[in-house]
Amino acid sequence: MSEIAEIIVDGKSYQLPIVVGTEDEKAIDISSLRSETSHITLDPGYKNTGATTSAITFLDGEKGILRYRGYPIEQLAEKSSFLEVSYLLIYGSLPTAEQLNDFSDRIRRHTLVNEDMRKILDGFPATAHPMGILSALVSSLTAFYPESLNSNQTQDEMDLSVIRLMAKMPTIAAWSYKNSIGHPVIYPKNKLDYASNFLNMMFAYPTESYEVDPVVVDALNKLLILHADHEQNCSTSTVRLVGSAHASLYSSVSAGIGALWGPLHGGANQAVIEMLEQIKADGGDSKKFIEKAKDKNDSFRLMGFGHRVYKNFDPRAKIIKKSADDVLTALGVKDPILNIAKELEEAALNDPYFVERKLYPNVDFYSGIIYRALGIPTNMFTVMFALGRLPGWIAQWKEMRENKEPIGRPRQVYVGETERDYVAVENR
Numbered sequence: 001m002s003e004i005a006e007i008i009v010d011g012k013s014y015q016l017p018i019v020v021g022t023e024d025e026k027a028i029d030i031s032s033l034r035s036e037t038s039h040i041t042l043d044p045g046y047k048n049t050g051a052t053t054s055a056i057t058f059l060d061g062e063k064g065i066l067r068y069r070g071y072p073i074e075q076l077a078e079k080s081s082f083l084e085v086s087y088l089l090i091y092g093s094l095p096t097a098e099q100l101n102d103f104s105d106r107i108r109r110h111t112l113v114n115e116d117m118r119k120i121l122d123g124f125p126a127t128a129h130p131m132g133i134l135s136a137l138v139s140s141l142t143a144f145y146p147e148s149l150n151s152n153q154t155q156d157e158m159d160l161s162v163i164r165l166m167a168k169m170p171t172i173a174a175w176s177y178k179n180s181i182g183h184p185v186i187y188p189k190n191k192l193d194y195a196s197n198f199l200n201m202m203f204a205y206p207t208e209s210y211e212v213d214p215v216v217v218d219a220l221n222k223l224l225i226l227h228a229d230h231e232q233n234c235s236t237s238t239v240r241l242v243g244s245a246h247a248s249l250y251s252s253v254s255a256g257i258g259a260l261w262g263p264l265h266g267g268a269n270q271a272v273i274e275m276l277e278q279i280k281a282d283g284g285d286s287k288k289f290i291e292k293a294k295d296k297n298d299s300f301r302l303m304g305f306g307h308r309v310y311k312n313f314d315p316r317a318k319i320i321k322k323s324a325d326d327v328l329t330a331l332g333v334k335d336p337i338l339n340i341a342k343e344l345e346e347a348a349l350n351d352p353y354f355v356e357r358k359l360y361p362n363v364d365f366y367s368g369i370i371y372r373a374l375g376i377p378t379n380m381f382t383v384m385f386a387l388g389r390l391p392g393w394i395a396q397w398k399e400m401r402e403n404k405e406p407i408g409r410p411r412q413v414y415v416g417e418t419e420r421d422y423v424a425v426e427n428r
Helices: 033-037 073-079 082-091 097-108 116-122 130-144 155-180 194-203 214-226 234-243 249-261 268-281 286-294 315-331 336-350 352-356 363-374 378-402
Strands: 004-009 012-020 026-028 057-060 065-068
Touching: 004 033, 012 033, 065 073, 065 082, 065 315, 073 214, 073 315, 082 097, 082 194, 082 214, 082 378, 097 155, 116 130, 116 155, 130 155, 130 249, 130 378, 155 194, 155 249, 155 378, 194 214, 214 315, 214 363, 214 378, 234 249, 234 378, 249 378, 268 336, 268 363, 268 378, 286 336, 315 363, 336 352, 336 363, 363 378
Parallel strands: none
Antiparallel strands: 004 012, 012 026, 057 065
């Protein structure tokens, strides 16, 4: 017999089914609650509400587990590539060599954007935030590919939209950076791999060649993999909610970019660098700020330590820590900001205060260090996050559409004025 939950409303008992996931996660199915009881549940921020079932990503914050389609993140980061992980997330299984080559080749053929997009880009001032540009240009793809607006796309048509977005996102992201510094854009070099091509478009100049460091490529590849999906977070839920109205893939992802832009979501690694800048401006005494962080009466907080989901450790941080060390060694970067970061890391990993409270360095701490070392400015950090999260957004949108999920329509509890009569302005 299936498990059930019982709820008593106005003295009457109602039975609700309990849904059990493949990892033994349990949920009370309340989809019939309103029709049967005329009541709804109230859950600000949807912290305890499952809006969907999904076969894409499993995470267990208590145990520090993150898996894409069942594969541990540790194995994927060590052995896979970003495009292989993207295929896994989007299509549900690891590709064969032939499938991966075909997927990669199709993406290479679509990296160029329509030249008319340059006109849109030129309309942005250099002061425009790269995330605003990214969101606008991704949304504009619906104008260049109006067939994407068809809510009854065939599988082949949907796949073409997926390929186009995977291919053009790095180009648009790199161009948003070039616009922010007033430099001419660099076109894709399709002989390069996905990560190298992006780095070339970011840092090359029309009159100079750019040598892509394999250590940097490896670190970026890992960062993109680690950020590729993270279950039903704010931006992913936004993509699914917008997509539930049968909005196009481009419009839905554009909305997700807007959600990620919020400092409470995608700005964590930027906050890390801003904190380090603050410590440097104060004289660079990391021990002083470590003590401030311990003082419950002090408003200072260490950014990039601990995690709201992972209660014991962030599995992604363990992976990317080595890449951060490799990048700093390979590039020989001399930056007082990064020296302060290493001092904070040492304290957090060894000081009993931080160890007991599980305030370990998380993935945002190390990604901020890597981006800083690569010369990527802080206003581009969230763009880098979006580039990594893209296959997860696509997979979630695709799953929602293929499962024919209903349009999202959250409820509310009204707490405003009761009915009152209109009064003409002269009598107020």
